[in-house]
Amino acid sequence: MALSLVRTLSSTLSPFLSAAAASRALPAMDMTVRNASKKSGGSTRNTVGRPRRKNRGIKVQDGAFVHKGDLLVKQYGLKFYPGEHVYMDDQWSLRAAHDGIVVLTTEQLNPYPDSPLYQHIQNGFVMNKHFFSVIPTPLHGKFKLVSET
Template sequence: MSASMVRQVSQELSRSLFSSSKGLPATSVRYRSKGGRSKNLGGKRNTVGKAYGVKRNDGDFVHKGEILVNQHGLRFYPGENVDTDKTNRLIALTDGTVIVTCEKLNPYPDSPLYGAIQNGLDIYKKFFHVIPIPLKAKFKLVSQT
């Protein structure tokens, strides 16, 4: 066989074996590499919880800025010296003692509960208050005699 014939036979053989554009043999079959369900659940499997709930109970001493309740929506309401942030957490505004009371709700006119209250419905909710520590006297009165 001459060199030109060998070249021609090898070209025909390569054309028949590698007919696809990716260079795979024409007789090969590609199988799925994964079976069943997907393992990527969008980060829902090992996520950390939000830690909602009451953080400071009735009678606890708190400092200014401490979180009293971490909640979803307004389950507990702010009272004296307590404020809410944009995620409805209750935060102490002063140092003092926490007091939890159950009070009749008196909503603002733009509240969705205002109409129900005007129709005679009584709604009671838990309120968190912070009673500040009393200030100690720093001076004495001296009589002028």
């Protein structure tokens, strides 16, 4: 219908306009279609308030056998303290320093004199903390010394 209206207008105005002016005055009707600029993807879950898990906690239970360097506890801060043959890495994780059996104990904290907790302990405050220790496995003589003489 719109196309027929344009044709009738162009035919009635053509005697008054030159051919070039008539073509400029009434352009041909093009149907322009807007397309999506991006392909729509699937909906995503709203993750606000649901942070990714850090997988912290105890990784090895009491009485388990561990190898040197195995992760015992992944923690933020000092919830668990390193005991004998256990070291703490730069992210407060506890790791085994030797092969052996894990022992989890609750002991009274005895801080160094330069610790901020030292004065409280000297005043009689008792602090019990959880310690992870590793009892190393004894080395067995598997080789014989054979003299060549």
